[in-house]
Amino acid sequence: MSVNTGGPRVGLFVTCLVDLLRPNVGFAAVKLLEDAGCRVEVPGGLTCCGQPAYNSGDLTDARALAKQTIQALESCDYVVLPSGSCAGMLRLYPELFAAEPAWQSRAQQLAERSYELTSFLVDVLHWDAVEAEFPASATYHDACSGLRQLGVKRQPRQLLDKVSGLELREMRDTEVCCGFGGTFCVKYPDISTRMVDDKIANIAETGAQAVLAGELGCLLNIAGRLRRQGSPVRAYHVAEVLAGMTDDGIGGEEA
Amino acid sequence: MKSTAHLFTEQARAALADDSLQAALRRAKSGFIDKRAAAIAAFPDFDGLRERGRRIKDHTLAHLDHYLERFADAVEACGGHVHWARDADEARRAVLDICQRAQARSVIKGKTMVGEEIGINGALEQAGLEVVETDLGEYIIQLAKEPPSHIIAPAVHKTRAQICQLFAEHHGSTAALREAPELVAEARAILREKFLAADVGITGGNFLVAETGTVVLVTNEGNGDLSLTLPRVHIVLAGIEKLVPTLDDAATMVRLLARSATGQEISTYTTFVTGPRRANEPEGPDEYHVVLLDNGRARMLADEFREMLRCIRCGACLNHCPVYSAIGGHAYGWVYPGPMGSVLTPQFIGLDGTKDLPNACTLNGRCQDVCPVKIPLPGLLRRLRDLQFERRIIRGPQRWALRLWGWVARRPRLYHRLTALAARFAPRGAARRLPLDPGWTRSRDFPLPKGRTFKSAWQERQRQENGHG
Numbered sequence: 219m220s221v222n223t224g225g226p227r228v229g230l231f232v233t234c235l236v237d238l239l240r241p242n243v244g245f246a247a248v249k250l251l252e253d254a255g256c257r258v259e260v261p262g263g264l265t266c267c268g269q270p271a272y273n274s275g276d277l278t279d280a281r282a283l284a285k286q287t288i289q290a291l292e293s294c295d296y297v298v299l300p301s302g303s304c305a306g307m308l309r310l311y312p313e314l315f316a317a318e319p320a321w322q323s324r325a326q327q328l329a330e331r332s333y334e335l336t337s338f339l340v341d342v343l344h345w346d347a348v349e350a351e352f353p354a355s356a357t358y359h360d361a362c363s364g365l366r367q368l369g370v371k372r373q374p375r376q377l378l379d380k381v382s383g384l385e386l387r388e389m390r391d392t393e394v395c396c397g398f399g400g401t402f403c404v405k406y407p408d409i410s411t412r413m414v415d416d417k418i419a420n421i422a423e424t425g426a427q428a429v430l431a432g433e434l435g436c437l438l439n440i441a442g443r444l445r446r447q448g449s450p451v452r453a454y455h456v457a458e459v460l461a462g463m464t465d466d467g468i469g470g471e472e473a
Numbered sequence: 474m475k476s477t478a479h480l481f482t483e484q485a486r487a488a489l490a491d492d493s494l495q496a497a498l499r500r501a502k503s504g505f506i507d508k509r510a511a512a513i514a515a516f517p518d519f520d521g522l523r524e525r526g527r528r529i530k531d532h533t534l535a536h537l538d539h540y541l542e543r544f545a546d547a548v549e550a551c552g553g554h555v556h557w558a559r560d561a562d563e564a565r566r567a568v569l570d571i572c573q574r575a576q577a578r579s580v581i582k583g584k585t586m587v588g589e590e591i592g593i594n595g596a597l598e599q600a601g602l603e604v605v606e607t608d609l610g611e612y613i614i615q616l617a618k619e620p621p622s623h624i625i626a627p628a629v630h631k632t633r634a635q636i637c638q639l640f641a642e643h644h645g646s647t648a649a650l651r652e653a654p655e656l657v658a659e660a661r662a663i664l665r666e667k668f669l670a671a672d673v674g675i676t677g678g679n680f681l682v683a684e685t686g687t688v689v690l691v692t693n694e695g696n697g698d699l700s701l702t703l704p705r706v707h708i709v710l711a712g713i714e715k716l717v718p719t720l721d722d723a724a725t726m727v728r729l730l731a732r733s734a735t736g737q738e739i740s741t742y743t744t745f746v747t748g749p750r751r752a753n754e755p756e757g758p759d760e761y762h763v764v765l766l767d768n769g770r771a772r773m774l775a776d777e778f779r780e781m782l783r784c785i786r787c788g789a790c791l792n793h794c795p796v797y798s799a800i801g802g803h804a805y806g807w808v809y810p811g812p813m814g815s816v817l818t819p820q821f822i823g824l825d826g827t828k829d830l831p832n833a834c835t836l837n838g839r840c841q842d843v844c845p846v847k848i849p850l851p852g853l854l855r856r857l858r859d860l861q862f863e864r865r866i867i868r869g870p871q872r873w874a875l876r877l878w879g880w881v882a883r884r885p886r887l888y889h890r891l892t893a894l895a896a897r898f899a900p901r902g903a904a905r906r907l908p909l910d911p912g913w914t915r916s917r918d919f920p921l922p923k924g925r926t927f928k929s930a931w932q933e934r935q936r937q938e939n940g941h942g
């Protein structure tokens with residue numbers, strides 16, 4: 219267990235995609251938060267933040283999942299998520315409860331304490347003492363919700379700057395959507411593929427060996443397309459690189 | 474215009490496979506984006522200007538009845554006529570009546586999206602009038618018999634080669650590839666004749682100024698000016714949401730519009746029209762009409778889509794939409810494409826035939842960031858998804874998959890048991906095919922789980938630490 223018993227109690231919400239498809243991101247987040255002096259808890263009773271339901275018009279399920287999440291996280295000082303869109307979802311919870319004032323104020327309290335991982339480290343903890351090595355060139359994709367809803371842009375770069383060996387190469391149109399869009403990518407696969415192809419062309423243009431982002435959904439999309447094309451470019455969640463916990467990348471063969 | 478929005482998916486697929494469309498879109502996209510970015514960088518506080526624009530529109534919409542009345546009074550006081558049209562049909566009839574009373578045979582038109590919305594060209598042609606578009610882009614698509622694919626650049630989907638071909642067919646000129654200025658000169662020569670012969674000029678109106686009854690018209694070709702000065706009769710077609718209280722407000726809006734639309738500080742021609750020609754004026758129409766169209770706008774004013782009425786039709790949301798830039802405007806199937814169209818079309822033609830429009834969006838938010846009047850487009854699209862779900866327009870497997878997933882996700886113990894099983898028994902690596910997958914693995918591998926979920930691995934780590942601790 220960590221020795222930092224005096225730090226803030228941080229509830230880590232391991233998002234549903236990370237939980238199932240890339241647990242390493244969760245462990246990387248734990249390491250980073252502990253390195254930054256937090257007491258990390260992974261509360262039970264959590265599954266998904268409800269974003270797919272909310273974005274598909276299924277407000278009944280979105281509200282139920284929001285309530286479940288609020289209850290599970292109420293006792294933490296802060297709530298941190300390794301995803302801009304899920305952190306953004308928690309910030310939107312109060313909107314769901316216009317007709318239920320009691321829940322709305324609980325949602326409000328949660329929203330005010332919820333952060334995306336890199337923004338929490340940099341903006342709240344003012345921590346950037348990253349100790350990691352990544353001897354490769356990489357480019358960073360600004361995932362949409364984190365960027366536009368939460369203002370995540372400079373924070374991951376400030377942290378990546380501390381990773382030894384890493385050479386960050388900015389790509390063209392780094393702020394343009396990769397075509398994931400939750401259920402969009404399966405409902406409109408042709409458009410989505412065209413968008414991810416544009417993204418991959420911009421990645422390739424930098425010559426970087428890896429692509430990083432703070433959003434697993436986008437990374438699954440980008441990595442899935444890279445793999446299909448047989449590209450050697452590897453994809454990682456930014457937390458994995460910052461924690462020095464990289465394997466052969468998302469969708470790779472290494473267990 | 475008959476909607477083909479229900480064929481969105483097929484139309485989008487065809488657009489993606491159309492090489493000349495793709496070439497045209499690629500060229501247009503970076504042009505619009507770079508020019509706007511440069512114009513905004515050169516303006517000291519563009520966000521402040523956006524905020525002012527938003528407030529002006531919100532204030533006007535909150536008192537729209539008042540400003541409409543003032544505008545109408547002012548127009549009549551200058552000798553013009555105002556016609557109120559509840560729907561497209563009434564608007565078409567108003568225009569036809571005016572043309573017939575004036576015994577008009579030929580009509581020239583400046584660009585008007587409301588004209589497209591009510592299908593005015595078809596109605597006039599059916600009544601035996603000749604209609605000629607005077608905006609170069611509109612003229613090109615009129616020759617091609619196509620609807621506009623962009624609200625400010627109607628022929629943006631056409632390549633230069635296609636335009637040369639069209640001109641060759643219709644003007645009898647050479648089909649060889651020619652430069653843009655030569656093509657413009659050729660169209661201009663032909664349009665000149667039409668201008669001089671026309672009885673009626675129809676234009677849109679970018680802003681309607683309540684205090685003076687002035688219609689503000691913004692163009693880059695001067696065709697709007699000719700359409701209103703040369704013919705005997707001038708008809709302005711505009712939606713009721715185009716009102717602004719004062720000339721000062723109109724100036725603010727013009728600054729926003731030009732920068733957002735084309736990256737100009739001001740459009741080449743910004744014309745203020747106030748009534749018919751006066752006795753001491755050398756030019757201008759003898760008769761002047763403004764047709765004000767509701768067509769669902771008053772209803773929007775009262776519901777949760779009111780914010781959409783702030784739209785000044787600048788096209789910035791189209792230019793910055795990665796979906797629009799991939800498929801172009803025609804795939805959306807009706808008059809208004811892109812993000813603004815995906816909100817507006819369901820308002821005008823209903824939720825049923827427009828099922829895809831609110832969904833064909835990744836909610837990436839870029840449109841909202843560039844919108845000069847800060848319309849929360851993604852939020853409005855999401856709200857339309859709510860309505861689709863509520864009204865069971867989203868049905869079948871999609872609905873059931875969502876509900877089933879929700880049902881499981883609301884039961885954490887069951888959820889974690891199922892995900893742990895899935896992680897354990899899934900093959901390693903990445904899948905090239907997945908059962909029941911509607912679209913992912915056609916073009917992408919799916920990275921599979923690696924034996925354990927985070928949850929189960931974490932619990933084990935906790936147990937070990939506690940056991941040793």
Ligand code: SF4
Nearest residue numbers: 784785787788790844
């Ligand atoms: S919604 Fe906003 S960005 Fe789009 S056309 Fe209207 S004013 Fe312009």
